[in-house]
Amino acid sequence: GGGEGAPATAPAVTRVAFITNGVADFWTVAEAGAKAGAAEAGVEVLVLMPGRGMEEQKSMVEDCLTRQVKGIAISPIDPPNQQALLAEAAAACPLITHDSDAPDSERLAYVGMDNYEAGWMAGELAREALPEGGSAAIFIGRLEQDNARRRRQGVIDAFLGRSPDATRFDDPDAQPASEDGRYTLVGTYTDQFDFARGKANVEDALNRYPDLGVAVGLFGYNPPLILEALKGADALGRVQVVGFDEDKATLEGVRSGTIVGTVVQDPYAYGRESVRILAGLHAGQSLATLGVPEGGVLSIPARKITASTVEAFQAELDRNLGR
Amino acid sequence: MKWGKVLGITLLLVAVVLATAAASEVFLSGRNLENVVRRSALFGILSIGVAFVIATGGIDLSIGSIICLVGVATPWLLVEQGWSVPVTLALVLGTGVVLGLLHGLLITRLGLQPFVVTLCGLLLYRGAARGLVNDRSQGFRGEFDSLQWWAQGELPVLGFGVPVPLLVLIAVALLAAVVLNRTVYGRHLLATGRNEEAARLSGVPTERVIVLAYGICGALSGLGGLLFVLDVGSAQPVDFGSFYELYAIAAAVLGGVSLRGGEAGVVGVLVGATLMQVLRNAIILVDAIPSHIEFAVIGLVILGGVSADELVQRAVARRGRSRPAGS
Amino acid sequence: MKWGKVLGITLLLVAVVLATAAASEVFLSGRNLENVVRRSALFGILSIGVAFVIATGGIDLSIGSIICLVGVATPWLLVEQGWSVPVTLALVLGTGVVLGLLHGLLITRLGLQPFVVTLCGLLLYRGAARGLVNDRSQGFRGEFDSLQWWAQGELPVLGFGVPVPLLVLIAVALLAAVVLNRTVYGRHLLATGRNEEAARLSGVPTERVIVLAYGICGALSGLGGLLFVLDVGSAQPVDFGSFYELYAIAAAVLGGVSLRGGEAGVVGVLVGATLMQVLRNAIILVDAIPSHIEFAVIGLVILGGVSADELVQRAVARRGRSRPAGS
Amino acid sequence: MTEVGKGASSVVLEGRGLAKAFGGVQALKGVDLMARAGEILAVVGENGAGKSTLMRILAGIHAPDAGELRLGGEPVRFDGPREAMAAGIGLIHQELCLCDNLSVEENILLGREPRRGGLLDRRAMRRRALEVLDRVGLQVDPAQRLGALSLGAQQLVEVAKALSLNARVLIFDEPTSSLTEREAQQLMAVVRGLAASGVAVLWISHRLAEVVSLADRAMALRDGANSGELRGAELSRDGLVRAMVGRELDHLFVREPGEPGELVLKVTGLRTEAWPGYSLDFEVHAGEVVGLAGLVGAGRSEVLETLAGVRVPVAGHVEGSAAPPLGAGVGAAVERGVVLVPEDRARQGLVTGLGVGANLALPACQASARGPFRDAGQEARLFSRSVEQVGLRSAGWQQDERSLSGGNQQKIVVGKWLERSPRLLLLDEPTRGVDVGAKAEFHQLFDRLAQEGAGILVASGEMEELFALCDRILVLAEGRLTGTLERSEFGEERLLALATPA
């Protein structure tokens, strides 16, 4: 079940579901947002995090339908191949997506941002960190998910100074360079969420490319691992770091200057807005009155956090998490 | 097959079902039962397969990776490579059988240990699957509904809509039961599992028996992998089917199949597989249980189950017969 | 301990090292070697632990989950709960020992099977870790550098900077070697692993011997988990340490420890653990190998290693005496 | 152990009303026993009479359900073998009880390793090992892996292990069952020496001649109860049999050889894996019983197992009506009617836990199958068949064969082949550990099979048995065929002379 909550489906309360695409700190922040949104809207939210990929996400959706939830917000792991599942859900109750969209589905709205754009911001940070040009390495958990691929592509395109094109895809093993040859991507390293492996990737990349300019960590836990590796290789400061998301160690790094900047999404808002919309739809309000623009995309833009803005962001974060 | 064990595990299942039904009124709803049945059916197929291997005194850790390989290859061949359905099915199912037989041959001819051989399989096939599709997840893109019917569809049986996988499972289970109890092979299998040398000296072709057992397990793993991907719609090579071998083995053990070899029974295995799925379902339906301790709950239930069983067995039969070591 | 096996695996390691060095000039750079050594040391500690359990003819699948529990609990206690370092260390390391002993007791007193008991451990402890911290990853936040020194630091030895984990490993390895070869417990361990009944009838306290072996494995798993999290700096309960037991077991098997029990040696195990890490390192350093087939490569090497070894053994000793089955 | 020396009549170990039940089986029903220092007490009884159980109680392995033990007059209760050993009671087990992965010396001192400063004292270990090995007259390197030794050699190590206890009471449970006369004589000499030095010896054996020549006194068990004590003149074969069986037993069966029939098997140039240096040539005809004699490790099992398809020969050619395709596996041999009754009943003969009926039907179920399906009624049928044919005594075809006595277990191992109507039987120690009554039954059975036209090749360590059964005896020494004895030439000296390696 969703952890805390009233005994099973007391008919009085309206219950909506918030389903993630995995288990991560990012999602525990979103969970906090969802719960806050539920409290405000006077509904109950069931937050489910599939630990074992699609098979579990599918059974979670099924079980939510079983429980006749009054709305589902989901971050589909593999949208093009989950059409049937999404259709089934959409038929049973209002369905919206968050974090990663499924435009071709029956979903009424999408709460989130464009990962390509977010990646682009990280790419810009990386490029700014190397005014003289240089090499970058990308460290990421996985490349299967569409949002991960778009995020990585955004980084590459911005870093290499290309024109934006979200449909591009550089092969994982490719080493593209900018026209003027000043900026190069030396590699993309995946770790499948094995932290030890994630750190080892950084260490090996450093040995492989001793003059590495900037290390970009694209999943929330990557930047801290990069810092650990740099510390071990006493390359802190020599190699620039660009982060993603708001891990405590990442923000600490931004504050202390070991990280030039991090791009934060707003998972808290994902959770909160998703629940607000679902509750509203159930109450019969229209998307427009709920503030969702045409096309149903409620954009929660990502933000660059640098030394100048980190304190304010930290404060906001603590407020949201009630710390 | 100790019927005592089967009885025990069945009682456990009943208890869990009643408890869940009490805690969540939707549990017994038709749609939910249908879901649970379908999932149990998929895992049940795997468990029956591994039961054959365990009966030889062996183990198969490669099941999850075979599932991954088949689950990834099927949509890849159909969608990306545009192969025809029959050819694809023949290939992926064939792959399962061949890999299983290969394990058996390495174990019997080279005298390698099952744990080692299938551990390598676990690593190899997942790596192969990832390499095959370059870590990209593969799916049916909503096409091939007629094929997915095999995993998602229903057939009306006496008014009820019975999930197709259940029918597949029933077929597999009946076949397995007959093989184990009525055929020469079944007898040879149990004899080999209990005392390979004595069986060999009695003229039992023990090597062939063992190879075949692994072949069966591979075949059912392949079938399982196919049904899983048809059910889910797509597969990510990195984690598709990972740890499923442990679920399958656990179900078999819960169902009274001894890892010491020489014992196997279908009913208990099915009950065991169902129990695990009911637990997972209950954890989501019942608010009181935070879903992230699912593993802990399942672990506790298995441990409790086997311990209780052992204690009961002793209480019942207080015979001093000291178990021969190592056997 | 078959020295033939050790020799074989060592040659394999040398071959891989030479090949990698040829394919990548940075491989032999001091910094890289240091990294490889540190990782090998961490996994080596686990492998030595599991070697004791395997020597009894048992298996321990719970290692990865104990690592997870310890790895998550340590930063959680230090940072979130603000416990003092000594108390925390005492607790987490103690946990490893206690869990190990618990496995041993369940196996000897209840007569449950090692595979089952530790499989439950695998599920239980990960579930517990996830429940403990509510799936939030735990880290040191850059504090506790002095503590992390144990995993990240170096000590100057004859001019070289030797990674501290290597020194820890050396200490552990020496201790293990003495226990195995020079102490009475070592004799009793090997005797129990090969023929438990004979050992018991000779007055060997087999139950205590087995329990202790699992205790040792649990202790080293705990130590490993601590060092891993100190090295990495943070841990996410869902994945931290998952599958590490398989790496540890594979290393031990590669190193010539027989899963049939009654055999164990430290040197081979260390070589095995090193080989696995060199492979992973090589896969990253050498362009030719796409990194996502890493599993496949490791699987192939293990399989090739044990098969080759087996074939050589046969070629060498063409003694007819067919090993009694099951022993 | 200072008091051991005194008066050869002092009672060291005494048991009163000892009882033990295993589940339903009442193995012992109040047995009395008295062992005197310096005396060799033989314990005899049919299979399942309770001898081993009694000894296991004395050695602290089983706790008695009732009755008391007195050691040197003091009542004692042993909690585990360790305490019994500490009290100076040693047991040499019926089945080998050693670890083949350890060295000889480590096996000898297992559980009682000498220590110095917490560590193993290897030097002391070596010293004590050499000393006891010398006493049993086994010349092997104490550092050698036990697994490298032959069965017989391992048996002697087991004895040496017991000696190293410096025990006041030494129990031998069928120590000679896997030895041949030569090694048995050697062992008995050792035992006499022990007794002379004041040790109380308990000796279990089914070889009555051996008992007569060795024991000072004998106690008989029947169905778990005392059934007589014999000393001096009463200590004769007949006396023992009467006490064991409770009735006269027709005298040791001696076979009347008939006319040999067609050629069943002709072996030429056979070279086995163990002894590839020598090649063997011999024949077996229908209706013939040919013996294989030799010392332990001479290669008898090797030959039989090779012919049965268990082992692959280095070289060799066979012909005859039942010539098995060499190295083609057991199945192929069985097809030609060649079957093996293996040496090690527990490990090679029975599929433990499968049940009596299933064991009996195992070789036949393939042949009698309808398509892939087993003949359901076969197991019950074969069971009742064996009950009449080989006099199997068992509760029913579903019974767990583990609860049967050694003799009845052996009857399953032999009986399971009859359904395949074998042309050539290869018998390896077919009556090892089988009591006199059952042994006679087996001999009659083999005779009948021969008369029905089967050829029989039998390896046995017991010359008495070979002389009683065989038409001819092939003698092996270290894998070499050193000679063939015709019936007229049968005699212990002759045989031993040939069997002893030059």
Ligand SMILES: Nc1ncnc2c1ncn2[C@@H]1O[C@H](COP(=O)(O)OP(=O)(O)OP(=O)(O)O)[C@@H](O)[C@H]1O
């Ligand atoms: N561990 C046991 N569990 C159950 N029954 C047993 C056990 N040990 C012995 N028995 C039974 O107790 C009886 C006596 O067995 P025991 O081995 O003492 O006979 P024995 O005189 O040694 O026979 P043999 O001459 O064949 O060795 C037999 O019926 C046997 O089946």
Ligand SMILES: Nc1ncnc2c1ncn2[C@@H]1O[C@H](COP(=O)(O)OP(=O)(O)OP(=O)(O)O)[C@@H](O)[C@H]1O
């Ligand atoms: N001294 C020895 N050292 C090592 N191996 C031996 C020795 N003696 C015999 N063997 C092994 O024993 C086998 C031959 O003994 P085998 O058992 O065939 O002889 P046997 O005449 O049947 O004596 P046993 O009474 O032991 O059965 C061969 O496999 C050989 O390797």
Ligand SMILES: [Mg+2]
């Ligand atoms: Mg006995």
Ligand SMILES: [Mg+2]
């Ligand atoms: Mg022999």
